[in-house]
Amino acid sequence: MNNDTICAISTAPGIGAIAVIRVSGPEAFSICDKIFKAANDKMTAAVAKSHTALFGYIRYEDHIIDEVVVTVFRAPNSFDGENTVEISCHGSIYIQQKIIHILLKKGCRMAQPGEFTRRAFTNGKMDLSQAEAVADLIASTSAANHQLALQQMRGGFSHELENLRNDLLHFVTMIELELDFSEEQVEFADRKDLRDLAKKLEKHLKRLMDSFKLGNALKNGIPVAIVGETNAGKSTLLNKLLNEERAIVSDIHGTTRDVIEDTVNISGFTFRFIDTAGLRETDDELELLGIERTYQKIEQAHIVLWVIDSTKVSEHVEWMADKIISRTKDKNLVLIFNKSDMVSKEEQAVLNNIFKAYSKSRMHISARQGENIDILRAKLLEIAGLPDLEHQDIIITNLRHFEALSSAHESIVRVQDGLRKNVSGEFLSQDIRECLYHLGEITGIITTEDVLQNIFKNFCIGK
Numbered sequence: 001m002n003n004d005t006i007c008a009i010s011t012a013p014g015i016g017a018i019a020v021i022r023v024s025g026p027e028a029f030s031i032c033d034k035i036f037k038a039a040n041d042k043m044t045a046a047v048a049k050s051h052t053a054l055f056g057y058i059r060y061e062d063h064i065i066d067e068v069v070v071t072v073f074r075a076p077n078s079f080d081g082e083n084t085v086e087i088s089c090h091g092s093i094y095i096q097q098k099i100i101h102i103l104l105k106k107g108c109r110m111a112q113p114g115e116f117t118r119r120a121f122t123n124g125k126m127d128l129s130q131a132e133a134v135a136d137l138i139a140s141t142s143a144a145n146h147q148l149a150l151q152q153m154r155g156g157f158s159h160e161l162e163n164l165r166n167d168l169l170h171f172v173t174m175i176e177l178e179l180d181f182s183e184e185q186v187e188f189a190d191r192k193d194l195r196d197l198a199k200k201l202e203k204h205l206k207r208l209m210d211s212f213k214l215g216n217a218l219k220n221g222i223p224v225a226i227v228g229e230t231n232a233g234k235s236t237l238l239n240k241l242l243n244e245e246r247a248i249v250s251d252i253h254g255t256t257r258d259v260i261e262d263t264v265n266i267s268g269f270t271f272r273f274i275d276t277a278g279l280r281e282t283d284d285e286l287e288l289l290g291i292e293r294t295y296q297k298i299e300q301a302h303i304v305l306w307v308i309d310s311t312k313v314s315e316h317v318e319w320m321a322d323k324i325i326s327r328t329k330d331k332n333l334v335l336i337f338n339k340s341d342m343v344s345k346e347e348q349a350v351l352n353n354i355f356k357a358y359s360k361s362r363m364h365i366s367a368r369q370g371e372n373i374d375i376l377r378a379k380l381l382e383i384a385g386l387p388d389l390e391h392q393d394i395i396i397t398n399l400r401h402f403e404a405l406s407s408a409h410e411s412i413v414r415v416q417d418g419l420r421k422n423v424s425g426e427f428l429s430q431d432i433r434e435c436l437y438h439l440g441e442i443t444g445i446i447t448t449e450d451v452l453q454n455i456f457k458n459f460c461i462g463k
Contacts, residue, residue, distance in 0.1 A: 005031060007103045008111035009096055010462035016091035021099055022462060023108060024084040024116060029072070031106045032085045035060060035099075036070055045085055050074035058089065060102045066095045080116050081123030114459025118452065121444060127158050128444025128455070132398060135459050136219070143268025144218045144386070148397055157394050157401075161439050164204065167197055168439075172432040175425040191419060194428075198416045201435075205409040208396055214387070215397035217302055221263045221272030222384050225297045227324060228307035229279055229316070233338040237307060237367040238262070238275040241377070259293050266377050269386055274301065279320055298327040303334065303383060310337045310351060310364065321358055332383045333359045340364035341371060400455075404441045411435035 005025030011018070023032060029045040038044065038056035048054055052072055058065040069088040078084040089095050104110065114135070121131045133153035140146040171194050217223065226234045242264050260275040276294035298304055306324055324333070335358060337351050348364050355362065363379065365372040387395065396402055411434040418428050440446035
């Protein structure tokens, strides 16, 4: 409830140089002044100007707990739109917990996960999509994730949706006005303009929906499956890309029997590399399970690296190609000729000729020696088709937003169909309102308590 004054530690758990404790609500200043004594005796949180910092001490029962800096934010000019105090104390876990304990005794309640951000949404400081972006920004681990979350938090996506809704609201108002004058058979909404708008909106929604595949990959890591025969050097390549000994490397065939995954940041983008079980014909049930998982990972990947041992052309090339090519028709397939340090340029040319039918993207590397690994990283960036983060269109990264956009798209397609069939304004109005409803779900103009609880329960306490 917004009548409560809440508190929580807003910095990461553990010991650090400083910690920040946030207090927010109608009694934030008065509760703070019960435990805080400013070095300037005349200054208190209650009289301090907004966005000012006060140095002093936290006291309890005549004992000094810590030297602190208290920063005052007056409503509505605070993160959540309420009176807020942020106490910066030393990072001792004991000090943090002691101050929280005192605040609770003086009338605060512990904040629930995401409650500060939820109050910001409730108080109109941000819409629901911006609130969700706060969690994404906190969780961002790469430049791409950071930029996408920051753009959404600053309202880039919200502004697009607001423009779409305003255009639709105009037309649905005109159509419903026609219904009020149905006996006069007047037409206030120009059907040609509505067809043009519906066509434009349908394309816009489709573009946003199509961006989700890339957005999801950017958020969770672009999946890259490393596949090939046993002992081709897949695990060595994974270790070299990650710069650590993540996978066991052995001359024994079938060493990797399960999937090994890890992520690495390349020029601000996260790639999720997946080392898979070597492909070969075998009767070993455990190895067969690993091979089946390899097939699954190929189908889930955006990029597939087919690692080939340059020192020997396998007699199972056609069998391997059949297993891999059939699963990579809509993916980026790169042939990686490994152990290039052990073959001549002439032999490399022969390999290019043998495998030229399988993919135009081919590279010669030595995973063990690190030869051409930097070129491979650059190639991954190129073929992933990554956007210019500084000058990009809106990219959808949230599944809830994708589902709402899909429903809005279905509604606007029905509007287009209705216009072609010259259906009555009553049916057009219903479909337009459904589209408006689903767009409103994204920003929180239309929402339910269950949706809000599901979103904010995944936030960290203190945010």
